[in-house]
Amino acid sequence: MSRTDFGPPHYSTLIPDIIKENYGKWLYHEQIRPGVLKHVSETGAELYTVRVGSPRLASIDFIREICEIADKYSKGHLRFTSRHNIEFLLDDKEMVEPLLEELARRGLPVGGTGHSVSNIVHTQGWVHCHSAATDASGLVKSLMDGLYDYFVENKLPNMVRIAVACCLNMCGAVHCSDIAIVGIHRKPPRIDHERLHKVCEIPSVIQSCPTGAIKPNPKLKSVDVNPDKCMYCGNCYTVCPAMPIADPENDGVAIFVGGKVSNARTAPKFSRLAIPYLPNNPPRWTETVEAVKHLLEVYAENALPGERYGEWIERIGWERFFKLTGLPFTEKHIDDFIFAPTTFRTTTQFNW
């Protein structure tokens, strides 16, 4: 047995010298062009960062390729961002242009800084998860192909964070992103009564349901689901393999908008429902890509400089958001869960 409990490598052994020397001494930064940042230290030292889009799901060949680039231009140092981009850290300004040329030759996109659409935080999908209602990698690739210009340029009122989660577990950042796409089911789980008592712990299954739709069925040593109370979250399947819920014809995605995590100007916000359902349409998810593009375009046209997506909607009101986007407002948009009354309009202030 190998040694245990030794933790990750210490960061101090992995950061470049220029960072060691200027650690905690940074004075200011500026974006030189989309994807390229300059940080200036109290010591006068200048650090240049080149940010590159990554598919996140990468082969070791890809990792070795970026190592080759880092050896050539950034003294064998690089980092990854919290949105899964790659950053090359250069202490020599003269190396920036040659690096950009090399990245262009290799077809690696430079961008994701400033008022851009940066990389899409996403999940496992059909590549590795058992509970996915949609794929993540394919949807993200299709979206980023469609939104590519927004990644490499700064042409939005503020940054727009897009996230994808392949089910309601919402691994990642879907519940708090400017535009969020989440995989959903639309039919209750199928119950394998024969198998259920062998592979599931019934009290945990009952407790897993947010709406109390699951009751024990002592006769069958199984459970029953009240279809009128089930909203297809899939959490019972997470705890019980005998309750599969995936359904190729009815699964699809929902789109939420207006979330943010930063505290700048306004408090962090949850993303809220804009489009209740779009079909899974692999490999290109055309309807979803078009919907997201449209949502971006309406925001870009109407928001004030500096406004995040949710701040724009908050200012103009949701009724005008639905009018401007032309999206239908349906009963699905009206909350009917625990905190629903806090989302009802308890004022006479609204627009026609």
Added chain:
Amino acid sequence: MANEEKKTPLLDQLEEGRWPSFVKEIKKAAAKNKKAEALLGQLELSYREKKVHWKHGGIVGVKGYGGGVIGRYSDVPEQFPEAAEFHTIRVNQPAGWFYTTEALRKLCDIWEKYGSGLTNFHGSTGDAILLGTDTDKLQPCFDELAEAGFDLGGSGSDLRTPSCCVGPARCEFACIDTLDVCHEITMEFQNELHRPMWPYKFKIKIAGCPNDCVASIARADLSVIGTWRDAIRVNQEEVKAYAEAGFDIQGLVVDKCPKKAVKYNAETREIVIDNESCTRCMHCINEMPKALRVGKEGGATLLIGAKAPIVKSAFMSWVIIPFMELKPPYTELKDFIRTITDWWDENGKTRERIGETIYRLGMPKFLRDTGIKPVPQMVTAPRANPYYFWYPEEVK
């Protein structure tokens, strides 16, 4: 090769376009590795049938640990025998995701030997993800990772791998040493990270300032967010430089201050900040980083409870400690983590996140049990209903 291409007509379409293609990545790995080739075939089947082809769950691991590996089995193993077992290994990333090419190449060499050659850089929690190996390869793979200095990350009902923003390594906004806090906390709680012992998962993220570049307020049960207690530092010369460059200080900074705490005198081209009214939202500093700096008296606000919707709705973290100084060895923070997780371990139900336990039992009980003093910073408003409890010792 033409014949090969026909095997995955749907996925092949995702090789087109300008964004880097994950299908190209899987194909690169598939050219040398049978497991990656099997994954490609199974994924094409999923695209055709619009559904997952992984069986439910899977419990595998390495000796001595209860977490760190996500077991996964194909539900079409007869079609794709090499994907029959396709487990994920979570490798604890270095703080701030800084790497040398030497370290990354070591990881690649080990993964080439034991796995599919596919990875995620990184998982949402922060770990480097090694995607796809067999049960019998887990222990030898971990042995070699350990030799190279890479420990596993968390999974299951344990402390998940903490992560942090780039912090003082490359950001002038950093109010705390995020990398050091992250590493120290990870090391302090190795047992809790590797051996699940809690009601459910528990995540910690550390952000250097309220911009929260690791989204800690939304994605961590304990969100540690850097802040300051003294005044914003103003460099009036640089304010003038912004004005001279034609930057709209009044419109883009002053008018957007949520507390109207910033005043700009267009004649003298100077900024005055009422720091008593300032809520440290970062907007003015973000807009004018050359002229405005965070205060010198740094520390962190601790917030608790964030989680995704299941079961009782999504929560964002709320303030629990308005200000804590964070200086090595971070004893106060470590003690605080022990206090709250001990309380949760006693009171939490199975698969109940700490935010839901506090919601179910009430903040007043949580504060009373843990000895944390209630302060107005914890709420956006006092309660509007009169349904509160008195304890017997408080009444005659």
